[in-house]
Every structure is written in structure tokens, then in C-alpha cells.
Amino acid sequence: xxxxxxxxxxxxxxxxxxxxxxxxxxxxxxxxxxxxxxxxxxxxxxxxxxxxxxxxxxxxxxxxxxxxxxxxxxxxxxxxxxxxxxxxxxxxxxxxxxxxxxxxxxxxxxxxxxxxxxxxxxxxxxxxxxxxxxxxxxxxxxxxxxxxxxxxxxxxxxxxxxxxxxxxxxxxxxxxxxxxxxxxxxxxxxxxxxxxxxxxxxxxxxxxxxxxxxxxxxxxxxxxxxxxxxxxxxxxxxxxxxxxxxxxxxxxxxxxxxxxxxxxxxxxxxxxxxxxxxxxxxxxxxxxxxxxxxxxxxxxxxxxxxxxxxxxxxxxxxxxxxxxxxxxxxxxxxxxxxxxxxxxxxxxxxxxxxxxxxxxxxxxxxxxxxxxxxxxxxxxxxxxxxxxxxxxxxxxxxxxxxxxxxxxxxxxxxxxxx
Amino acid sequence: xxxxxxxxxxxxxxxxxxxxxxxxxxxxxxxxxxxxxxxxxxxxxxxxxxxxxxxxxxxxxxxxxxxxxxxxxxxxxxxxxxxxxxxxxxxxxxxxxxxxxxxxxxxxxxxxxxxxxxxxxxxxxxxxxxxxxxxxxxxxxxxxxxxxxxxxxxxxxxxxxxxxxxxxxxxxxxxxxxxxxxxxxxxxxxxxxxxxxxxxxxxxxxxxxxxxxxxxxxxxxxxxxxxxxxxxxxxxxxxxxxxxxxxxxxxxxxxxxxxxxxxxxxxxxxxxxxxxxxxxx
Amino acid sequence: xxxxxxxxxxxxxxxxxxxxxxxxxxxxxxxxxxxxxxxxxxxxxxxxxxxxxxxxxxxxxxxxxxxxxxxxxxxxxxxxxxxxxxxxxxxxxxxxxxxxxxxxxxxxxxxxxxxxxxxxxxxxxxxxxxxxxxxxxxxxxxxxxxxxxxxxxxxxxxxxxxxxxxxxxxxxxxxxxxxxxxxxxxxxxxxxxxxxxxxxxxxxxxxxxxxxxxxxxxxxxxxxxxxxxxxxxxxxxxxxxxxxxxxxxxxxxxxxxxxxxxxxxxxxxxxxxxxxxxxxxxxxxxxxxxx
Numbered sequence: 002x003x004x005x006x007x008x009x010x011x012x013x014x015x016x017x018x019x020x021x022x023x024x025x026x027x028x029x030x031x032x033x034x035x036x037x038x039x040x041x042x043x044x045x046x047x048x049x050x051x052x053x054x055x056x057x058x059x060x061x062x063x064x065x066x067x068x069x070x071x072x073x074x075x076x077x078x079x080x081x082x083x084x085x086x087x088x089x090x091x092x093x094x095x096x097x098x099x100x101x102x103x104x105x106x107x108x109x110x111x112x113x114x115x116x117x118x119x120x121x122x123x124x125x126x127x128x129x130x131x132x133x134x135x136x137x138x139x140x141x142x143x144x145x146x147x148x149x150x151x152x153x154x155x156x157x158x159x160x161x162x163x164x165x166x167x168x169x170x171x172x173x174x175x176x177x178x179x180x181x182x183x184x185x186x187x188x189x190x191x192x193x194x195x196x197x198x199x200x201x202x203x204x205x206x207x208x209x210x211x212x213x214x215x216x217x218x219x220x221x222x223x224x225x226x227x228x229x230x231x232x233x234x235x236x237x238x239x240x241x242x243x244x245x246x247x248x249x250x251x252x253x254x255x256x257x258x259x260x261x262x263x264x265x266x267x268x269x270x271x272x273x274x275x276x277x278x279x280x281x282x283x284x285x286x287x288x289x290x291x292x293x294x295x296x297x298x299x300x301x302x303x304x305x306x307x308x309x310x311x312x313x314x315x316x317x318x319x320x321x322x323x324x325x326x327x328x329x330x331x332x333x334x335x336x337x338x339x340x341x342x343x344x345x346x347x348x349x350x351x352x353x354x355x356x357x358x359x360x361x362x363x364x365x366x367x368x369x370x371x372x373x374x375x376x377x378x379x380x381x382x383x384x385x386x387x388x389x390x391x392x393x394x395x396x397x398x399x400x401x402x403x404x405x406x407x408x409x410x411x412x413x414x415x416x417x418x419x
Numbered sequence: 420x421x422x423x424x425x426x427x428x429x430x431x432x433x434x435x436x437x438x439x440x441x442x443x444x445x446x447x448x449x450x451x452x453x454x455x456x457x458x459x460x461x462x463x464x465x466x467x468x469x470x471x472x473x474x475x476x477x478x479x480x481x482x483x484x485x486x487x488x489x490x491x492x493x494x495x496x497x498x499x500x501x502x503x504x505x506x507x508x509x510x511x512x513x514x515x516x517x518x519x520x521x522x523x524x525x526x527x528x529x530x531x532x533x534x535x536x537x538x539x540x541x542x543x544x545x546x547x548x549x550x551x552x553x554x555x556x557x558x559x560x561x562x563x564x565x566x567x568x569x570x571x572x573x574x575x576x577x578x579x580x581x582x583x584x585x586x587x588x589x590x591x592x593x594x595x596x597x598x599x600x601x602x603x604x605x606x607x608x609x610x611x612x613x614x615x616x617x618x619x620x621x622x623x624x625x626x627x628x629x630x631x632x633x634x635x636x637x638x639x640x641x642x643x644x645x646x647x648x649x650x651x652x653x654x655x656x657x658x659x660x661x662x663x664x665x666x667x668x669x670x671x672x673x674x675x676x677x678x679x680x681x682x683x684x685x686x687x688x689x690x691x692x693x694x695x696x697x698x699x700x
Numbered sequence: 701x702x703x704x705x706x707x708x709x710x711x712x713x714x715x716x717x718x719x720x721x722x723x724x725x726x727x728x729x730x731x732x733x734x735x736x737x738x739x740x741x742x743x744x745x746x747x748x749x750x751x752x753x754x755x756x757x758x759x760x761x762x763x764x765x766x767x768x769x770x771x772x773x774x775x776x777x778x779x780x781x782x783x784x785x786x787x788x789x790x791x792x793x794x795x796x797x798x799x800x801x802x803x804x805x806x807x808x809x810x811x812x813x814x815x816x817x818x819x820x821x822x823x824x825x826x827x828x829x830x831x832x833x834x835x836x837x838x839x840x841x842x843x844x845x846x847x848x849x850x851x852x853x854x855x856x857x858x859x860x861x862x863x864x865x866x867x868x869x870x871x872x873x874x875x876x877x878x879x880x881x882x883x884x885x886x887x888x889x890x891x892x893x894x895x896x897x898x899x900x901x902x903x904x905x906x907x908x909x910x911x912x913x914x915x916x917x918x919x920x921x922x923x924x925x926x927x928x929x930x931x932x933x934x935x936x937x938x939x940x941x942x943x944x945x946x947x948x949x950x951x952x953x954x955x956x957x958x959x960x961x962x963x964x965x966x967x968x969x970x971x972x973x974x975x976x977x978x979x980x981x982x983x984x985x986x987x988x989x990x991x
Contacts, residue, residue: 427796430791431788435805441824441864442820444824460837461830529714536724536725538976542950543728543729543970545953551723570724573717602713630813631813631815648813652815671819681811682811683804690872694879
């Protein structure tokens with residue numbers, strides 16, 4: 002029965018393709034994403050509006066919660082049932098994982114027509130390709146290793162933006178003595194992981210980061226430097242307030258805005274919240290690379306295009322891909338989202354100080370091999386390894402585990418996840 | 420009143436507080452303005468009652484990109500829950516009837532097999548179920564979700580009806596058979612009229628389970644057809660700097676309202692139905 | 701033909717349900733057991749990898765935490781639900797005037813999904829917003845109630861919320877049990893001069909053993925399945941201190957792309973469920989034969 006139907010459908014499809022005079026299909030997309038909070042959803046909406054004004058139909062499928070965990074459940078169920086969404090918010094190596102399973106479509110013709118190879122930096126293009134063919138489109142580049150601060154609070158305590166972790170600790174002790182929470186933090190495992198990777202980068206340097214969190218080199222994972230990293234994590238635990246458990250990142254950002262806390266370590270999506278609240282960089286909030294950072298941890302948001310059937314869906318997919326990499330969208334989207342464009346040649350006139358700094362540092366660090374993928378945001382490793390490392394990091398941060406034990410547990414967990 | 424009686428009321432009162440506190444917090448928070456929430460404590464009464472959060476949650480709260488509130492998703496849930504409850508209740512009644520009044524060899528084993536279906540953790544079935552729905556061609560549709568809920572509702576529905584029908588004397592059925600009544604006639608004329616309490620129990624149980632489901636809803640629905648619990652999750656997890664607690668609470672109340680009302684109005688029949696049979700071994 | 705149809709009508713009526721259960725319950729269990737012996741990662745694969753996934757599973761510290769939590773949680777959850785449910789049922793059985801209203805109050809948490817009520821609970825248990833702050837505002841500065849953020853205590857906050865959600869239903873079952881006991885027996889005992897506690901302990905409670913058993917099974921399966929509670933209240937945290945098998949296998953399958961390990965843990969979970977349910981079914985059916 003099913004066979005018959007499939008054969009019928011297939012022959013029908015051939016007939017449609019074979020008829021050159023066939024009516025042009027209306028482009029249609031169903032987009033699975035978890036950008037539901039204010040700034041983010043406004044950013045996606047700009048994409049929807051552009052898509053619609055190009056004659057397409059947009060079916061929105063938002064699934065919020067847990068940094069995309071619920072959305073991944075929905076995605077897996079949809080793919081297994083043979084009915085995947087057209088485009089899905091996916092990133093980093095998970096694009097490769099899905100491509101290996103044969104679940105992704107092919108965008109090479111759009112890529113060639115739009116000259117993506119020329120406008121996308123090669124590190125970014127590589128993430129979007131599987132076996133040399135484009136399967137996904139980049140939306141933006143986030144920098145993860147940012148330290149945000151409230152200048153008024155810093156002035157009151159007489160401290161300045163710290164350049165090293167020692168300076169940070171000194172400043173934090175001073176703030177704490179004054180009764181101000183030094184570090185605004187939310188106790189969710191991905192936030193613990195975000196702080197962890199910036200400490201790894203700051204204390205260990207670019208090469209150490211690469212060995213430990215990209216190559217999963219056992220010697221680096223099980224090294225005295227890693228023990229020092231965990232020591233610093235333990236110190237940071239003392240700098241957060243008592244109610245940090247389970248707090249969302251944007252509520253931690255709000256603490257800095259209101260002056261309840263001095264610093265926050267968070268990617269530049271935090272900036273979109275500062276800007277949305279009408280705060281000005283320089284006078285209301287400060288941005289700087291996290292202490293000791295000589296690199297640039299990037300996280301690229303992207304949409305992967307799944308294997309869909311039907312002329313309308315395919316047309317929609319191609320149109321969407323073309324629009325996403327287009328200059329216009331990259332500008333509007335990133336102005337709202339706080340990140341910087343993933344493609345070259347977007348006029349940066351309307352962006353503010355932190356975005357300029359981000360663009361400048363990206364260029365500068367890439368020349369010294371410091372442009373590194375973020376582990377905490379799924380750019381460096383696959384899900385299994387990310388999870389294994391995060392389990393240890395969050396366990397250590399939320400208990401009285403010693404740094405030496407944590408280092409050992411880290412190496413063991415990574416080995417197991419292979 | 421004796422001392423014992425007083426003690427009794429005090430203890431009952433303490434538990435009333437334990438059970439009502441979360442509801443109280445939800446209700447008053449949903450009626451406060453954001454400023455009011457910031458100023459006052461968790462338990463303090465609103466200085467001024469506002470229904471804006473409720474109205475916003477229903478028509479204009481943002482669920483992802485679309486800011487149309489819970490309204491459309493509410494009807495999605497109705498379209499899923501109503502047929503699923505009806506079908507699983509009917510199947511449960513028929514199964515219970517066969518398993519008690521038309522017993523055949525192996526009937527007990529069949530019942531045991533069905534009952535075990537109640538105990539399977541739903542996380543286990545997500546993936547094979549996705550494959551199956553795709554195979555049947557109902558993936559991402561409301562009929563697909565109805566199917567899922569019916570399948571996993573059969574166990575409990577059968578359990579309820581079977582335990583209830585055991586208490587109805589077999590003589591009734593035998594007498595009717597002698598009078599020449601057939602299988603369905605007996606079911607329709609004799610069993611169903613006696614089944615009101617247990618139908619109430621089953622409908623309440625199934626409706627609560629299906630309406631409150633999130634896991635199946637998030638996995639097996641497509642854009643536009645998501646049930647209300649998924650929309651609630653999106654609203655609660657969406658925030659910009661300021662968390663709109665009043666909106667979250669109002670949205671949560673709207674989602675819970677149908678099942679809450681069912682319990683309030685049919686609760687008495689629920690106990691009666693349970694008394695009438697389902698808890699007797 | 702017609703005759704055959706008539707003779708087999710009961711079986712035909714039963715057939716669709718039976719087929720559905722065979723495929724959607726037993727078929728899927730077999731599928732899961734099979735996948736647990738493959739090398740599946742992001743999507744199911746159908747090769748054979750022996751017991752590799754089980755070996756990996758049993759060397760993960762997080763799995764042990766999940767199992768330990770399952771025992772701690774189930775034990776406390778079942779005990780407190782039963783105790784509270786029985787207590788409430790007995791108290792409500794004392795011809796209370798407001799019985800209808802009280803019953804509804806105790807029962808309503810069962811009506812609401814924890815996705816709904818969890819928001820309120822999270823707030824009440826949060827030290828900076830809820831009970832702790834309230835008591836401190838009353839002047840008890842040193843009062844502490846920070847279980848939600850304490851890795852050693854967080855699992856108990858889940859028990860508190862879980863008991864809140866389910867004990868009303870247990871009360872309903874016990875109340876129904878109490879009501880179905882023949883009132884003549886109680887009257888007779890009363891005549892003989894037995895005191896009220898004695899009547900309950902000596903006569904009524906022992907005669908409700910089937911109710912206890914059904915309640916135990918219902919609570920047991922709720923405990924094993926508990927998922928919403930954890931996801932909403934703690935998200936498995938702090939760290940992974942409140943992880944349970946249901947959340948563990950969900951995380952492995954859908955966040956981590958480790959379907960093999962997930963299936964292995966699911967298989968172990970199913971065996972646990974079977975260990976709980978099969979004795980129940982057995983006794984249930986044997987009773988039937990004795991009728």
C-alpha cells in the first residue's frame with residue numbers, strides 16, 4: 002500500500018519536474034528554532050519579514066527551553082518520522098553529525114550562484130560544509146569570551162576592568178567586602194561551562210585551549226594547568242550570590258544593569274539585552290575580553306537545511322538560504338542580536354563600540370591562531386564530549402570536589418565519551 | 420466540640436495551607452502589575468488588581484515570533500484531547516466488557532499485557548513512535564497525536580472498566596442472553612447505563628493525562644499544530660531582562676483551567692466512581 | 701460465516717486494542733532492547749555491538765547519581781504520599797461538614813500539570829524569593845531554607861513538590877477504600893467498646909490491603925516515570941545532583957546523541973518497572989482465579 006503510494010508520488014514528482022511549463026512553486030519553509038526571548042525573536046522576525054516580502058510562506062515552529070534541548074527532541078522525532086522541518090537552528094559539529102546521517106539537503110547551487118566562497122571567511126565556511134558541499138547557512142558570529150561590567154559599580158569600588166584573573170580576583174574581593182555581588186551568574190550547566198572555557202583560555206592560553214578542549218589531548222586535560230583552572234572556578238563560586246541556582250542568563254545580565262552585581266561573563270547576546278534596555282556602551286556598561294584572553298572564542302549561529310520533498314519546500318529552502326547570507330539580513334539581524342555578521346562586506350556604520358571591537362579582534366586573533374571555536378556553545382566538540390566535560394565542570398562548581406579530583410574526573414569522562 | 424475535634428480541624432487546616440499555597444501564589448501574582456511584584460513579597464496581596472496579564476496571555480503574548488497568545492494553541496489541545504479521550508474511553512469500556520463478561524481462554528493474560536502498557540516510561544517510546552508515525556503517514560499531525568494518546572490510554576481505561584465490571588453480577592448478562600440479546604445489545608442496554616461512575620473516572624483521568632502532556636506534544640507536532648503546553652513552555656522560557664512573572668502565571672493558569680474545572684465539578688463523582696469498583700482488587 | 705463472526709465477536713472487539721498494545725508497547729520494548737546492543741549515536745543504527753553500551757553506562761558517575769536518586773526519591777515519595785494520603789482520608793472520613801471543599805483542595809494538584817504548578821514551586825523554594833525571604837522579612841534573619849540550591853538537599857525539594865502533587869490522589873483512593881467497607885462491621889466493633897484508633901488500626905486498615913497495593917503500584921510507577929517534576933524544578937541540577945533515570949535517558953538520547961547508552965538505561969529502567977509490576981499482576985490474577 003505504502004509502496005504503491007510512494008511509487009505514485011515519485012512518478013508524479015518526475016512528471017512535475019519534467020514539465021517545463023509547470024507552475025512555479027510558491028516558496029514555503031517551516032523553521033524550527035529556539036529564539037523565543039525578546040531580542041532574539043525580534044531578530045528572527047526580521048528574517049521572516051524578508052522571506053514573506055519575497056513571496057514566501059513561513060511556518061514558525063518555536064520550541065524554547067534548555068538552550069535548544071527541547072527543540073532537539075522535536076527535531077529527532079521529526080527526522081525519524083520522515084517529516085523534517087525545512088530549516089533548523091543548528092550549529093557547529095552537530096551540522097556534521099546530522100549530515101553524516103544523511104539528513105541534510107544540498108545548497109551548493111545557491112552557494113555558487115551567490116559566491117559564498119568569496120564572502121564567507123574560510124573558518125566559517127568550513128563549518129557550513131559537509132564533504133565540500135554547503136549544507137547550512139551562517140547567520141552571525143558571537144564572541145563568547147566577553148566580560149561585562151557596570152562602570153558605576155566599578156567606580157564606587159575603585160576598581161578597573163581586570164586584564165588578568167589575578168586582577169579579577171583582587172577586584173572581586175574588594176567588591177565582596179563592600180557587599181556587592183562580584184559576579185552575576187546563573188547556575189545552569191551551560192553557563193557554568195561558559196565561565197569554565199574562558200578560564201581555560203585565560204589561564205592556559207590559546208594553545209592549551211586548543212589541546213584541552215578541541216583535540217581532547219589527555220596530557221592537557223590531566224595537567225597542573227587544569228588544576229589551576231579548577232582552583233579559579235572554586236574561587237569564582239565564592240563570588241556569586243546565594244540565589245544563582247537555575248537563574249536565566251538574562252536575569253543575571255539584569256543584575257549588572259541594576260548595579261546589584263559588578264561583572265558577568267557571557268557571550269555578546271548579553272549586549273542585546275543591555276541595548277534593548279536603552280543602555281549605552283561606555284557609560285552604562287563596559288565590555289572587554291575575559292581576563293587573560295589572547296584569543297577569540299566564537300560561536301556561529303546557523304540554519305541547517307534538511308532533506309525535504311516537494312517543489313514548494315525546496316524553493317523555500319533555496320530562497321531562505323539566499324536571504325540569510327545576504328548583506329541586508331546580516332546587518333539587520335546582527336544589530337538586534339548583539340553579534341557581528343558572518344559574511345564580509347557588511348557596512349558596519351550602524352554598529353556600536355563592542356561590535357567594532359569584536360570585528361577587529363576577530364581579524365587580529367585569526368592571524369595569530371587565536372580564533373577558536375567555543376566548547377560550551379557546541380562549536381568545538383560533539384554533543385557526547387561536550388556533555389561529558391560539562392557534567393564534570395558543573396559537578397565541581399556545585400559541590401566541594403577538590404581541583405585535583407575534578408581534573409582526574411575530567412580526563413576519565415572524556416575518555417569514556419569517545 | 421471536643422478537643423479531638425479541634426485538633427482534627429487544625430491539622431486539616433494546616434494541610435489546606437500546604438495544598439493551597441502554590442495556587443494562591445499563582446493567582447495573586449497573575450493579578451499584580453510588574454511593579455507590584457517587585458515591591459511586595461510573594462504572599463502579599465496586589466495593591467491594585469489587573470487582568471491585563473490574563474488578556475495578554477490569551478491574545479497577545481509572544482510564542483516565538485507570533486504574538487497571538489495562547490488562544491490558537493488552546494483549540495489545538497481541544498482537538499487533540501476530545502477525540503483521544505472519547506476513543507480511549509470507548510475502547511476501554513469494550514475491552515473491560517469482553518474481559519469480564521465474555522471471558523475466553525487467555526483473557527487474563529491479555530489483560531495483564533494491556534496493563535503493563537500503563538507502566539512504560541514515555542521517554543522510551545519517543546523514537547520508535549516517531550518512526551511508526553512516519554510509516555503510517557500521520558507524523559506531525561493532530562490525528563497522529565490522537566493516535567499516540569489513545570494507544571497509551573488503553574491500559575488505564577481497560578483497567579478501570581474491567582475492575583468495575585467485575586463487580587456487576589454475571590447473571591444480568593446471562594439472563595439477557597437467554598432472552599436472545601446479542602453482544603452489542605447487552606453492552607448498550609445493560610452495561611452502559613450502569614457505567615456512569617466509571618465513565619466519569621476514566622474521562623477525568625484520560626482528560627487530565629492528555630491535556631497536560633508535554634513530551635508527546637513537543638515531539639510529534641509540527642509548526643502551527645502544537646498543543647497548549649508547548650506554547651506555555653515557550654512563553655515561560657521567553658524573557659527579555661525583565662521576567663514577566665505575572666504573564667507566566669496567568670498563562671499557566673489558563674493552561675490549567677480546563678482540568679482544574681473538571682476536578683472541581685466532577686471531583687465528587689471521581690471518589691464515587693473509585694468507591695464503586697476500581698480500587699477493589 | 702455469520703455464526704463464526706458471532707462466536708468470535710468478543711475477540712474481534714478486543715483485537716484492535718491488543719494489536720495496538722503489541723506493537724506500541726511490546727514492539728517498542730524489543731526495539732529499545734535491540735538498539736541498546738548497537739553502536740547508535742545520533743540516530744538509531746542497526747549493527748551489533750554487544751554489551752558495549754552497558755559497560756559505558758555503568759562507568760558513568762552520573763548514572764549512579766541517577767539511580768541513587770531514584771531510590772531515595774521513590775522511597776520517600778511513596779512513604780510520605782501513603783502516610784499523608786491515609787491520614788487525610790481518615791480525617792475526612794470523620795463526617796466533616798466541609799468534606800466536599802476539602803477534598804477538592806487536596807485533589808486539585810493532580811489535575812494540573814507540573815509544567816503549570818512548577819513555576820510557583822520554583823519560586824516558593826527559591827531562597828531569594830520564597831519561603832526563606834518571607835521568614836527573614838518577618839525578622840528571623842538567620843532562618844535558612846536553601847535546599848533547592850544545595851546539591852545534597854535538592855532531591856528533597858523534589859520530594860516535597862512530588863508529595864504535594866500526588867498525595868491528594870492517594871487520599872481519594874483510600875477514601876474510596878474506607879467508604880466501601882461494610883459499615884456493619886464497624887458498628888459492631890463500636891458496640892463492643894473498641895476505641896476509634898483501635899477500630900482503624902485493628903479492623904479497617906488491614907481490610908484495605910488491596911487498596912494499599914494498588915496505591916503502591918500507582919505511586920511506584922509515578923516515581924519511576926517522574927520527569928516533569930525534575931525538569932521544571934531543578935533541571936537536574938545543581939550540577940546533576942537531582943538527575944533521575946528518566947531525565948538521564950532523555951538527556952542521553954536527545955541532547956547528547958548517545959542513543960545506545962540511552963537505550964541501555966531504558967532497558968534497565970524497564971526491567972525495574974517489570975520487577976515492580978509483575979508480582980502485582982500475578983497476585984491480581986491469582987486472586988481472580990480464586991473468586
